[in-house]
Amino acid sequence: MTLADPLLGPVVHSMASSIGGFERRRIYLDWNATTPLRAEALAAMKPYFCESYGNPSSAHALGSRARAAVEEARDTVAEVLGVKRSEVVFTSGGTESNHLALLGTALALNPGVILSTPIEHSSVLRAVDWLVERGWQVHKVQLLPDGRVDLDRLARGLDATVRLVSIGWANNEIGTLQPVAEIFALCQARGIFFHTDAVQVPGKAPFRKVPAHLLSLSGHKFGGPKGVGCLIVREEVAIRPLFRGGAQERGLRAGTENVPGIVGFASALRLAVASAEGFSARVRPLRDRLWQRLREIPGVQRHGASGEHVLPNTLMVTVDDVTADALIAALDLEGICVSAGSACAAGAAEPSHVLLALGIPLERARGAVRFSLGQDVDEAEIDFVAERFAQVVQRIRTVEHPSPRRLLA
Numbered sequence: 001m002t003l004a005d006p007l008l009g010p011v012v013h014s015m016a017s018s019i020g021g022f023e024r025r026r027i028y029l030d031w032n033a034t035t036p037l038r039a040e041a042l043a044a045m046k047p048y049f050c051e052s053y054g055n056p057s058s059a060h061a062l063g064s065r066a067r068a069a070v071e072e073a074r075d076t077v078a079e080v081l082g083v084k085r086s087e088v089v090f091t092s093g094g095t096e097s098n099h100l101a102l103l104g105t106a107l108a109l110n111p112g113v114i115l116s117t118p119i120e121h122s123s124v125l126r127a128v129d130w131l132v133e134r135g136w137q138v139h140k141v142q143l144l145p146d147g148r149v150d151l152d153r154l155a156r157g158l159d160a161t162v163r164l165v166s167i168g169w170a171n172n173e174i175g176t177l178q179p180v181a182e183i184f185a186l187c188q189a190r191g192i193f194f195h196t197d198a199v200q201v202p203g204k205a206p207f208r209k210v211p212a213h214l215l216s217l218s219g220h221k222f223g224g225p226k227g228v229g230c231l232i233v234r235e236e237v238a239i240r241p242l243f244r245g246g247a248q249e250r251g252l253r254a255g256t257e258n259v260p261g262i263v264g265f266a267s268a269l270r271l272a273v274a275s276a277e278g279f280s281a282r283v284r285p286l287r288d289r290l291w292q293r294l295r296e297i298p299g300v301q302r303h304g305a306s307g308e309h310v311l312p313n314t315l316m317v318t319v320d321d322v323t324a325d326a327l328i329a330a331l332d333l334e335g336i337c338v339s340a341g342s343a344c345a346a347g348a349a350e351p352s353h354v355l356l357a358l359g360i361p362l363e364r365a366r367g368a369v370r371f372s373l374g375q376d377v378d379e380a381e382i383d384f385v386a387e388r389f390a391q392v393v394q395r396i397r398t399v400e401h402p403s404p405r406r407l408l409a
């Protein structure tokens with residue numbers, strides 16, 4: 001489906017797949033893994049592949065045109081996020097932004113304590129490991145059962161040894177939103193740098209201010225292209241580059257700029273932030289409808305926060321006596337795309353580190369499935385997904401655990 005809404009769509013969205021020789025529509029409920037490119041972003045990018053293909057550092061007309069496009073994109077990002085243009089650093093995506101935020105500040109500071117959570121994206125967890133190998137100590141904040149940070153406990157942990165705090169704004173698996181404005185205020189009052197991975201936020205939750213000293217974004221999570229992102233670095237932050245080479249991005253990120261990517265990123269970000277309210281109003285009732293249907297299946301549990309404390313499009317469930325791999329493969333055959341948690345963990349058959357950190361037993365965590373809705377899904381499709389999900393669960397349970405009780409059920 002292509003929506004005509006100027007902010008929500010249209011997206012470039014072809015979901016037909018050929019199975020056994022016939023075409024069928026795919027229902028894509030994996031929006032937190034990646035999103036289709038917005039038509040406006042594609043249109044904005046096109047001239048910078050084959051016409052205005054200059055290197056922004058070149059001194060001739062084609063170079064100037066590319067430089068102007070990058071700087072215009074920087075202006076857009078700064079205006080949308082309410083920061084200075086000098087605070088926008090374009091990168092290759094969320095993973096690089098998280099590494100630049102944590103490793104780059106660590107290079108400029110004396111080792112101390114970094115405070116984070118056990119449910120961060122793997123790109124933050126691994127960057128924190130790197131810090132630990134270089135003499136930092138990591139303190140992981142204990143979380144509430146729904147994955148939220150307990151602010152009182154966090155405040156008590158922010159002593160004089162803490163130099164850096166990294167807490168993701170929205171969790172990509174369970175959708176839990178953290179009270180980042182409050183965390184930022186606590187850190188500011190103590191002179192501690194606060195980084196937040198906001199990769200899952202634009203287009204899904206309100207984004208009016210940058211509530212952090214350092215904030216990571218990735219284009220492909222909100223209708224922009226893959227392989228481009230940005231790190232917001234407030235001017236008071238001490239930070240060093242990770243790569244040495246050219247002087248691009250104020251010397252913080254050497255390497256020829258991805259001009260079409262940066263242009264598409266800025267175009268998509270503007271639309272995503274402007275359409276977040278409409279997106280939420282559309283997908284929240286559909287997500288809740290899906291849960292109302294799934295909760296009727298015995299042994300299905302929901303995880304993460306609820307109400308205003310969770311992304312409006314995200315539903316993480318576990319299904320007892322079923323492995324996520326089997327469930328996802330069976331749903332795929334029905335034309336339904338979902339994920340077992342983070343896309344990076346999918347395929348590795350690893351149970352979600354997020355659920356394990358929240359105290360969910362290993363056996364239950366093995367049956368975790370994440371639905372993340374996009375703006376193109378409708379009620380009929382949600383009902384179809386719920387119906388097929390129930391059938392698939394029953395089929396797998398019968399095959400995997402053919403107890404006489406189940407066979408009779």
Ligand SMILES: Cc1ncc(COP(=O)(O)O)c(C=O)c1O
Binds near residue numbers: 095168170172197218
């Ligand atoms: C919360 C979060 N942070 C970081 C990333 C990594 O972003 P990228 O794919 O742009 O490297 C992802 C992508 O899955 C994510 O969901």
